[in-house]
Amino acid sequence: MKILFIHQNFPGQYKHLAPALAAAGHQCVALTLRVKESQTWKGVRILPYGIKRKQGAGIHPWVLDFDTKVIRAEACFHAACNLRDHGFTPDIIVGHPGWGETLFLRDVWPEARIGLYYELYHLSDTAHLGFDPEFQPRTGEAEKLRIRLKNLNNREHYKIGDLGISPTEFQAGTFPAEFREKISVIHDGIDTDHVVPNRDAALELPDGSIVTRNDEVVTFVNRNLEPYRGYHIFMRALPRLLKERPNARVLIVGGDEVSYGARPPQGRTWKQIFIDEVRGRIPTPDWNRVHFLGRIPYDRFISLLQVSRVHVYLTYPFVLSWSLFEAMSAEAAIVASDTAPLKEAIRHGENGRLVDFFDGDKLVEEVCGLMEDAEMRAELGRAARQHVVRNYDLVSSCLPRQMEWIERLAAMRAGVVGD
Structure with missing residues (x-):
């Protein structure tokens, strides 16, 4: 088969599926904004395209999101037309619609079967929109209208996709019932043969020191350090945590940009804002x-x-990070927020500990308690890895199910809702 992948940052969620399909003998091509020149990666031909149109002035702020997606969709449409005019007609299109690129592909290839990655449907109820009272939008009651309009892109893609895939039940469950008819819940997959516990592991830090399993290491990972992933809660817990664990080393991974949610005040970063907030309560030896x-x-x-x-993992009711499952696969003892997405991965007291997202004191108590109890850490870590191997393993579970999903998609008639 000829299979076209669409992802603004390819391979993204297709980093395992696309090479597997290419290895199985399928002709795989990807359109992406990520590269500037054509290249081949693991048997997949990657073709770049660019965005020429800029967002226009005077756009209503409630539809800025959709305007951005239409601009990207137009650019991808022209790239697809060029690909079609050069003789490429895909049997299957597999795409992530989150940035809009796939909006017009049915117009280019009406007979192609289209499978979409349904990541999240934006909910405007209090449990989601009003989850963190500290970061409520200034638009007040009207914010739920803006959030509703963010689903224009999701709604348009309902008519485009033949089958859908979501990585977790929580994410699939955010979509309306009519979408659920199309969606299979299949995680992207964790390579548990690669992400393994290693008692001899060591990590060199920027100051030249080296930490090992013999050290009290607390880890916190975000793609970008921001409130959506609980960075503010973790930072506010640091003064007490560092005081109670005088030998602990805290390792924080993440960039300075914004992946989700509100942007910080002009010229600042969430990272520095919360450093500034807590730094005065942390003595320099502890801060080091x-x-x-x-x-x-x-x-x-x-x-x-x-x-x-x-390993501490906090999140709003939102998508779960790969890093959580990778930490579990490495047998880290997890302390996580008791938010809806985590209930799928962590059972309190069995394979991790759950605490109220906003309760920094309870977070410190759980971390300190596990630091004192090596047997419990080991027990939770083993159970965490077993859970990931059983439910999210790439080779034995997720990739075979993804490949079966592709086979189901190939057997469909374009434009027919899947079972």
Whole structure:
């Protein structure tokens, strides 16, 4: 078959599926904004395209999000037309619609079967929109109208996709019932043969010191350090945590940008805002035990998880990060927020500990308690890895199910809702 992948940052969620399909003999092509020149990666031909149109002035702020998606969709449409005119007609299109690129592909290839990655449907109820009272939008009651309009892109894609895939039940469950008819819940997959516990692991820090499993290491990982992933809660817990654990080293991974939610005040970063908030309550010797590592290469990231005694993961009701499952696969003892997405992965007292997202004191108590109890850490870590191997393993579970999903998609008629 000829299979076209669409992802603004390819391979993204298709980093395992696309090479597997290419290895199975399918002709795989990807359109993406990520690269500037054509290249081949693991048997997949990657073709770049660019965005020429800029967002216009005077756009109503409630539809800025959709305007951005239409601009991207137009650019992808022209790239697809060019690909079609050069003789490429895909049997299957697999795409992430989150940035809009896939909006017009049915118009280019009406007979192609289209499978979409349904990541999240934006909910405007109090449990989601009003989850964190500290960061409520200034638009007040009207904010729920803006959030509703963010689903224009999701709604348009309902008519485009033949089958859908979501990585977790929580994410699939955010979509209306009519979407659920199309969606299979299949995680992207964790390579548990690669992400393993390693008692001999070591990680060199920026100051030249080296931490191992013999050290009290607390880890916290975000793609970007921001409130959506509980960075503010974790930072506010640091003064007490550092005081109660005078030998602990705190390793924080994440960039300075914004992936989700509100942007910080002009010219500032969430990272620095919360450093400034807590720094005066942390003596310099204690602060020297806090290490901001920025974004690190994947091999160093795995070493970081392998030396972690306690890994803290916090999130709003939102998508779950790969890093959580990777930490579990490395047998880290997890302390996580008791928010809806986590209930799928963590059972309190069995394979991790859950605390109220906003309760920094309870967070410190759980971390300190696990630091004192090596047997419990080991028990939770083993159970965490077993859970990931059983439910999210790439080779034995997720990738075979993804490949079966592709086969189901190939057997459909375009435009027919899946079972």
